[in-house]
Amino acid sequence: xxxxxxxxxxxxxxxxxxxxxxxxxxxxxxxxxxxxxxxxxxxxxxxxxxxxxxxxxxxxxxxxxxxxxxxxxxxxxxxxxxxxxxxxxxxxxxxxxxxxxxxxxxxxxxxxxxxxxxxxxxxxxxxxxxxxxxxxxxxxxxxxxxxxxxxxxxxxxxxxxxxxxxxxxxxxxxxxxxxxxxxxxxxxxxxxxxxxxxxxxxxxxxxxxxxxxxxxxxxxxxxxxxxxxxxxxxxxxxxxxxxxxxxxxxxxxxxxxxxxxxxxxxxxxxxxxxxxxxxxxxxxxxxxxxxxxxxx
Numbered sequence: 001x002x003x004x005x006x007x008x009x010x011x012x013x014x015x016x017x018x019x020x021x022x023x024x025x026x027x028x029x030x031x032x033x034x035x036x037x038x039x040x041x042x043x044x045x046x047x048x049x050x051x052x053x054x055x056x057x058x059x060x061x062x063x064x065x066x067x068x069x070x071x072x073x074x075x076x077x078x079x080x081x082x083x084x085x086x087x088x089x090x091x092x093x094x095x096x097x098x099x100x101x102x103x104x105x106x107x108x109x110x111x112x113x114x115x116x117x118x119x120x121x122x123x124x125x126x127x128x129x130x131x132x133x134x135x136x137x138x139x140x141x142x143x144x145x146x147x148x149x150x151x152x153x154x155x156x157x158x159x160x161x162x163x164x165x166x167x168x169x170x171x172x173x174x175x176x177x178x179x180x181x182x183x184x185x186x187x188x189x190x191x192x193x194x195x196x197x198x199x200x201x202x203x204x205x206x207x208x209x210x211x212x213x214x215x216x217x218x219x220x221x222x223x224x225x226x227x228x229x230x231x232x233x234x235x236x237x238x239x240x241x242x243x244x245x246x247x248x249x250x251x252x253x254x255x256x257x258x259x260x261x262x263x264x265x266x267x268x269x270x271x272x273x274x275x276x277x278x279x280x281x282x283x284x285x286x287x288x289x290x291x292x293x294x295x296x
Contacts, residue, residue, distance in 0.1 A: 002253070002262050002294045004287055005071055006034040007208065008045050010266035010279060017266065017274035022046060022055075023062045030066035032283050037063075038072040038113070038208075038263045041100045046073060048099040056106050063107075071261045072111040072206060073104040078156060079135040080117030080128045090135045097139045101146035111149045111205060111261075113180055114139055116168065119157035132158045133171045140174035151180035151205050160185050162196045169203065178205040184212070187244045188234075194248035194255075201256020208263045209286075211242035213271070236270045239286035250293035262290050 006029040013019025020028060022045050029037045039046045051059075063070050075097055082089035100112050116132040119125065136152060143150040152169065154160050159168030169179060181200040183193045212234040218227035239246060264286045272278040 001259050002290075003036050003069075003071070003260070004034055004290045004294075005036040005038055005206070005261045005263040006032065006283060006287075007038040007040070007074065007263045007265035007267070009040045009074070010264070010283065011276075012040055012045055015267070015269050015274065017270070017279060018276040019044060020276075022059055026059070026062045026066050026068055028280075030068045032280065033287055034068065034283075036069040036071040036261060038074055038206075038261070038265075039070060039107075039109075041073045041075045041103075041112075046103065048096065048103060051103060056103070060107060070107045070109045072113055072151070072263070073100050073107070073109050074113040075100045075115075077114045077135075077139075078117050079132045080120055080158070083120060083124075083128070083131065090131065090138075094135065094138050094142060097150075098142040098146070101143040101148045101150075104148045105146050109148065111151050111178075111180075112139075112143050113151045113153055113206070113208075115153060115156045116158040116160075117156050128158055129168070129171075133168065136168075136172050136177060137174050140172065140177040144174075144176040149178055149205055150174075150176055151178050153180040153182050153208060154185060155182060161189060162186050162191050162199070166199065179203040180206045180208060182208045183244060183246070183249050184210055192248075193245045194252040197249045197252025197258070198256040199252075201253050201258035204253075204258050204260055206261040206263060207253070207258075208265055209239060209246065209290075210265050210267060211237050211239045211244050211246065211286075213237055213242050234268075236266060236268045236282075238282040238289070239264065240289040241285075246289070247293060247296075250296065254296075262294070264290065 011020040217230040
């Protein structure tokens with residue numbers, strides 16, 4: 001069974017969106033019909049610095065009252081950050097992931113989500129890769145100690161492509177490390193999403209979805225009285241209204257036997273703006289598409 005999930009980053013006040021508190025977001029997710037949520041593991045939502053015992057109990061109480069499962073706590077890591085300084089960046093981030101895992105356990109969540117790292121100079125690619133592998137393996141171990149699963153989302157540069165992502169997970173090789181395959185970057189790379197989903201499905205515990213339209217860009221060249229094509233800009237739209245082949249993606253998930261969480265996120269400027277009303281419309285339309293695709 002696939003479980004529709006709403007990611008709280010969508011209502012965190014970023015990229016011009018309206019901001020809700022964690023408890024307001026839980027009630028919002030319930031009112032929209034989402035049975036589960038993913039909570040952003042940083043300010044202004046679930047910060048390891050700000051969330052005390054009283055707040056944990058309040059979040060649990062509101063989630064129970066709303067009938068919403070807290071499935072995932074989303075961490076924000078970049079293990080190549082500060083690679084060449086004396087600051088123990090990886091140790092700091094592993095400690096952050098351990099704190100998130102402890103918080104997830106207290107909230108009844110099953111998963112902590114992390115990223116790998118952004119690329120540095122080309123000559124350092126192998127070193128970046130090895131650094132991220134070792135860091136993720138250590139995070140998987142500390143999460144296991146807390147009784148929660150570590151999920152790696154293919155978001156940052158290291159391991160972002162489908163083949164590289166599979167290779168990366170193999171190199172980590174920890175039984176508590178699972179895939180949280182996101183089709184957005186592979187779609188931009190021109191990958192066949194159905195094939196990719198079928199390959200990843202047996203290793204997945206969650207997927208995170210958004211959809212986008214492409215907006216072609218050009219720069220004027222006066223001397224040629226012409227335009228030169230630039231890289232496209234993208235803009236977020238509700239699921240099913242953009243260029244991602246999400247119907248094919250879900251077909252691949254079903255063929256691969258995926259059973260897990262399907263999280264919708266509004267994590268960039270959204271067509272129509274960032275008002276609560278527009279966010280609600282996009283979340284509701286996207287839930288309808290998730291339900292349609294999971295039942296197909």
